[in-house]
Amino acid sequence: MSAIDTTPRRSFLSGFGKITLSTTAIALLAGQEHLALVGSASAQTASNDAAILNSALGAEQQAIAAYQLGAESGLLQKPVLELAVQFQGHHKQHADALAKAVQKLGGKPVTPLKDYSFAKEKLKSQKDVLAFAASLEKGAVSAYLGAVPILADRDLARAAASILGDEAMHWAVLRQALGQNPVPDAFVS
Amino acid sequence: MALAATLLAGLPVWAAEGDPGRGEEIYQRCVACHTLAHNRVGPRHCGLFGRKAGTVPNYQYSPAMKKYGVTWNDETLDRFLENPLKTVPGTKMGYAGVKDPQERADLIAYLKRATANPEICK
Numbered sequence: 001m002s003a004i005d006t007t008p009r010r011s012f013l014s015g016f017g018k019i020t021l022s023t024t025a026i027a028l029l030a031g032q033e034h035l036a037l038v039g040s041a042s043a044q045t046a047s048n049d050a051a052i053l054n055s056a057l058g059a060e061q062q063a064i065a066a067y068q069l070g071a072e073s074g075l076l077q078k079p080v081l082e083l084a085v086q087f088q089g090h091h092k093q094h095a096d097a098l099a100k101a102v103q104k105l106g107g108k109p110v111t112p113l114k115d116y117s118f119a120k121e122k123l124k125s126q127k128d129v130l131a132f133a134a135s136l137e138k139g140a141v142s143a144y145l146g147a148v149p150i151l152a153d154r155d156l157a158r159a160a161a162s163i164l165g166d167e168a169m170h171w172a173v174l175r176q177a178l179g180q181n182p183v184p185d186a187f188v189s
Numbered sequence: 190m191a192l193a194a195t196l197l198a199g200l201p202v203w204a205a206e207g208d209p210g211r212g213e214e215i216y217q218r219c220v221a222c223h224t225l226a227h228n229r230v231g232p233r234h235c236g237l238f239g240r241k242a243g244t245v246p247n248y249q250y251s252p253a254m255k256k257y258g259v260t261w262n263d264e265t266l267d268r269f270l271e272n273p274l275k276t277v278p279g280t281k282m283g284y285a286g287v288k289d290p291q292e293r294a295d296l297i298a299y300l301k302r303a304t305a306n307p308e309i310c311k
Contacts, residue, residue, distance in 0.1 A: 055284070056283070059222055063221075142221065
């Protein structure tokens with residue numbers, strides 16, 4: 001990880017004063033993966049966290065493939081297409097970060113499926129594509145909501161929560177584009 | 190009334206009657222990883238009831254799930270869905286679980302209905 005990446009994050013963290021990073025998180029953030037399994041986090045804990053992040057990585061890879069399908073469908077108007085490509089870019093960034101974290105935790109990142117068997121025949125309009133993307137984004141929000149509390153490393157949990165926030169924004173924007181209430185509830189589940 | 194309440198309180202949690210309509214809404218939490226008809230991040234759900242855990246063809250299970258050995262039914266699903274990682278340590282399902290017993294009953298009721306639909310599960 002470059003100094004450009006780490007310095008602002010460390011500043012952000014130190015600004016709170018009371019946050020203590022685990023040995024694993026410090027090693028990961030510093031790019032010293034050989035130290036990541038030493039200290040308070042056991043190898044089993046790291047393995048569990050890697051498995052949880054791998055589940056999230058698989059979901060991100062699916063989202064990337066879904067947006068690719070939507071982008072190539074020819075059904076999206078230009079501004080919507082640009083938005084879809086932007087959201088796909090976010091998912092690519094999530095996937096890249098998750099894959100690196102899994103590796104640094106000693107795991108093997110999952111690879112994208114060759115075929116997701118998406119129901120292409122049901123995508124006949126821009127609205128269909130938006131609804132399809134919205135369903136996956138909602139599912140992703142739920143998946144991260146289910147991952148955050150069980151990640152042993154609290155800094156990894158915070159990173160996952162950061163991704164959750166981004167996916168919730170995608171979901172809201174897609175709902176708005178579909179003419180639905182963008183934020184239907186006070187809580188997500 | 191008091192006797193009825195006492196008797197009801199003694200029922201196993203998984204005996205709660207599920208609402209498949211509500212369960213369909215809850216299933217939307219699962220779609221980042223699962224579909225009924227196809228393997229994705231998680232295995233397909235068609236054929237779930239009565240199937241031995243870890244046996245969907247062409248899905249790469251964790252060693253832990255392959256060894257789990259249970260057959261999926263209302264009770265085994267309820268236990269797994271409540272806390273997947275505690276029930277099957279090492280499972281690939283990195284998810285905290287569905288903590289509300291009624292939500293689990295609803296979800297199971299939906300899965301039972303949906304996986305019996307020949308239009309979905311051919």
